[in-house]
Amino acid sequence: MSDRPFDLVVIGGGPAGLAAASQARQLGLSVALVDEQPAPGGQIYRAVERAEAEGRATALGEDYRHGLGLVRAFHECGATLFASHQAWQVEPGGRVFATDGKASRLIEGRRVLVAVGAIERPVPIRGWTLPGVMSVGAAQILHKTIGLVPDAGVWIAGSGPLTLHFAAEIVAAGGRIAGILDTAHGRLPETALRHLGGVVRGWRYVARGLGYLARLRMADVRRVSGVENVEALGEGRVERVRWRSGGQWQEAPASGLLLHEGVVPNTHMTMAIGCAHDWDEAQKCFRPRTDRFGMTDVEAILVAGDCGSIGGARVAECRGRLAALGAAASLGVISAAERDRLAGPVEAEVSAHGALRGFLDDLYAPAAELCVPPDDVMVCRCEGITAGRIREAASLGCRGPNQVKSFTRCGMGPCQGRMCGPTVTATLAAALGMTPQEVGAFRIRPPLKPLRLGELAALADAEAGE
């Protein structure tokens, strides 16, 4: 059933996965790359080849064009691409099951690199489940793939580089938005001072951020800073947005609300595999425990890019190359000395691109009430479970998310806790006076994303000769 075992199966064709695949091919490994998107590029360089063909890549920025080089190098490297294939189960020994939407297939690797990127942090505010409220990331995907631009009544609320980046992207594409509600509570000058070294070394990124701001000012986009307690209001869909700033409640009409409070590593796959994870207090998320080369505590499994630790696209690319070195060395293709020699310059690049991380983490740390929402706020949308119900379960003796789930159905719906997981852990930890590490996370079980029963049965149909 399996075509043949590859030396390395890479899951995820973002900067981390693409760079890893090319590097591994250079070292002589046989490589397969699996990505659920129709074309390689990942989150940031999504559909980059199409945008280039349609002449839109320049508008999307210089970074976007950098991605084009990465994608082209990948196409030339001789790796086997399984595009439009979603990996829904990875076994600790290196077997990967993926579906193209019709049937599942087994792709076997001696090593597997998990490079599935980041997901947006959940933003459980009052009214977030109303139609018309969506994440900035989802809106960006609509823009990058089908060129959809939000209408002029849409507000953006949140913090993190992506909110500014996206707003600037929309303005550059000729769109308009109602305004930006900036919830960053780290004060820019103070935070910058505390991370002065990083800010200086990461000046190119800082300059870019300031550039976005300037562009938004020029386009006369309303920007409210120091915003707290954003709420979406409306009957049947979002009609108004309400917030507090400078101690005052304010309200404005809204035809849509886009939320974003930064991204966190997508750890579903590594958790399902059984890799050890640690709580990262700075980024307020779990991440897989790895060495310099992204090797996890499970021998065949490596991690690179934002699913290991949020570092941005350039860092992801470097981490991908390091993981390829790690995989090659662990398969005995190169010596440890050779690996370390090749790793040196890549690691220097990581620290250059990653200089700003501490500053960004501090500036954009999510507000406490977003991690641990008040009682009436919906946490699990699939099953309609509020934060209050989670606290109630805690008071009835539940000591972890899995117990809360058995108790309340929280996390049992189609998304299987992919959305609410971090909020459940944080809420429970706060209620019990424990750390998120002690409380733990939802147990993740296959399939990693909903899979039609027929797509699974196909594996057995094949075996039965159908």
Added chain:
Amino acid sequence: MIREADAIVVGGGLHGCSAALQLALRGLRVVVLERRHVGRHASGINAGGVRTLGRDLAEVPLSVLGMAYWHRLSELVGDDGGFTPCGQVKVAETHDELAGLEKRALAVRSLGMEHERVIDGDELRRRVPAIASHCVGAMVVDGDGAADPYRATSAFAARARSAGAQILEGEGVVGLERQPGGWLVVGERGRYRAPVVVNAAGAWAGRMASLAGDEFPLKTRASMMLVTERMPPFVEPVVGSVGRALSFKQSSAGTVIIGGGQQGRADLDREQAWVNVANLARSARAAAALFPVIRQARIVRSWCGIEAETPDRIPIIDHSPRAPGIVHVFGFSGHGFQLGPVCGVAVADLVTRGSTTLPIAPFSARRFAAAAKAA
């Protein structure tokens, strides 16, 4: 400090909690020691099938008596555990299979029991309109049904607590020491003493038994399940199959739960089990063969639970053959959920009276003595 009790139950699954409830109702001071939390393992995550249909003939009498507890669960534990008597159906896809069911029904009737009934294809389609058109008939039991496993197990625990039992979660038993007049039970956190210890440790019951000096030839089962997203109601009873490993039911929430005993991989030391995708695909294929519409349904999760299996696939419910004061209740081999309520009574009888009038003779611990010695 050593905590004294009249009986100590190891394991907070359905069997441990049921035994604890019955003992507490009889006035004993009971302590339950559960390494994780109540319902963490097989009892909280099984298919919830409450089935007398098609059981091993040795289990039929106890299982049929046990049904009465399910029908009156609210009276016993103050909650119905999500039990619905939606019936169980075992489908025949060929006339040979149907003939086998007829033969089986006769055998059960010769034991003096009438609960299993064979129906033809028309009646099958009337009861289960979504069933694949090639199916020729089925065996049915109308009073059988399904319950919510975690809710039912929690209800037994809650009722046992209110009857005075102490259930200590997060307390794993690591040692057993024989003492004059009873046993010293050594936990990870504390020490406990009682004249009687009930071994209801599920998949780990063989290890508990070893601590008491008993060796049983057990295997570990790692049965898998999968669940789909919600669908509009389309099947009422729980459906099994003569020729395929399958149990198929739609929950009140609308999700479809598919099991049937396909095996994953268990690791007793890590207390974990892993899904085996190739085997899971066989379950999916079996389900699709009987319910073609299900191919389009989206699976949201699969999982795997662990349990002890005996060589003859029926449990051990008995005093220890060589360690006085130890009562074993384990080895349910994939179908012990339905037996939980009644087994609590049987175990309480063994503890308080030394014997029981319930039909548990086939579940003697001695039947494996020869095998264990040879091993």
